[in-house]
Amino acid sequence: MKKVSIYFISFFLFLQTTQLHAYSANPKDFISELVNEAISKLSNKDLDKNQKADFIEQLALEYVDINALGLYTLGELRKSSDENDINNYQESFEKYFLKSLTSRLSDYSSSKFEVVDQEKKSSKYTIVSSKVTPIDGSPEIKIDWRVYTKNPEKPLIRDLIVEGLSLARTQKEEFASILSSNDNDIKVLISKLDEFVKN
């Protein structure tokens, strides 16, 4: 009976740590709720590194437009590559993105997050402005979120612009450099992404 209870409690705790809440459809509220929940999970000392990484991965898979981000970072090559190569690239890119994201957030230190404003650029996307104030007294960081709102009920994050530096653009230019030094061979890029995931 004791064993059953432990399993039950463990299962319940697992659900607690992995379950994602539904967030508001309004981009400003969506970002505020999502990031504040992520901060609360990442600073929760009862969760280990793997549980935190699982949570971040699920969050990203659900609320980041990884598919569009992958195509964007591929640049013009997305128009000339064949479907099979694009599918292989997308598969590798997703793994690369998730690994890179969880790695970046693994050394997270507590910060205060606040959404400042939102600007609707078109019916398809909105820029949400926010600021992060680290509690260790480091300078405040401005972060703009590019939120894709084609489906108004299900906003998706496409880019983070940290102090004016677009993470998507940086990634795109990094990939462009790899491609240009390898005769625009998408297979080389895919193998570099796979290599990163393996290491």
Add this chain to the structure above:
Amino acid sequence: MNSFKNIKVILSFLTLLFIASPSVQSAEECFEGTSRAIFKFNMALDDIILEPLAKGYNKLPSPIRTGTSNFTSNIGTLLSIPNNILQGEFKQLGHSVGSFAINTTVGILGIFNPAEKIGLKPHKEDVGQTLGSYGIGPGCYFVLPILGPTTARDSIGLLADTFIDPFAHVTLREKELFGASGNTLDYYSVKATGVVDFRADNDKNFQSLEKNSIDLYSSLKSIYLQDRENKIKNSIEDEDEWGDLNN
């Protein structure tokens, strides 16, 4: 011999001006192979000297780090003053002059930043940004030993900075200005401290970038160029480059 030296300087300047002409708007690589080799050298230098210094600096008590950062930043404001004039940015000129005057006096030689508390926030400006505000494109991108990433336009700016910066006038050229004097060592000490402060401030970001980049050289190039663009525009513009992906 002297005139030969002068001709060499003028020729180099004209070459740089040519490659930084307004028609060259995007920063293409000029000598990528050489730049990548210099980048490797700079990274080794960072590993051996700058990173350990930055880590040590980060262990100092926070008020000392803040004071040092304020001090170097306050001296940096001096370079913004002539550039504000050259750009015709007179509101910013007020911020720069006001901030420098208040922080140097009330803020005890710039160690404290009372100017910020009364709303004075000068933008950092240099000659590269001024040339950019005149519509001069970046020209080609390359990496300088020790100094790091730059473009043709920004390297001309870097050189010109030393001619219009009042702090360089007092220290590098050892000329007296409003009773203040200094020497070359003062100039390089302040610049080096500023570099260590910047490196220390970005230590975690740099580590993360290094760990997560497939091609660190290209990531840093992209970051440098985006940062310069934003500084020239004095704003963060979201350029919609997503094209058909927005449909």
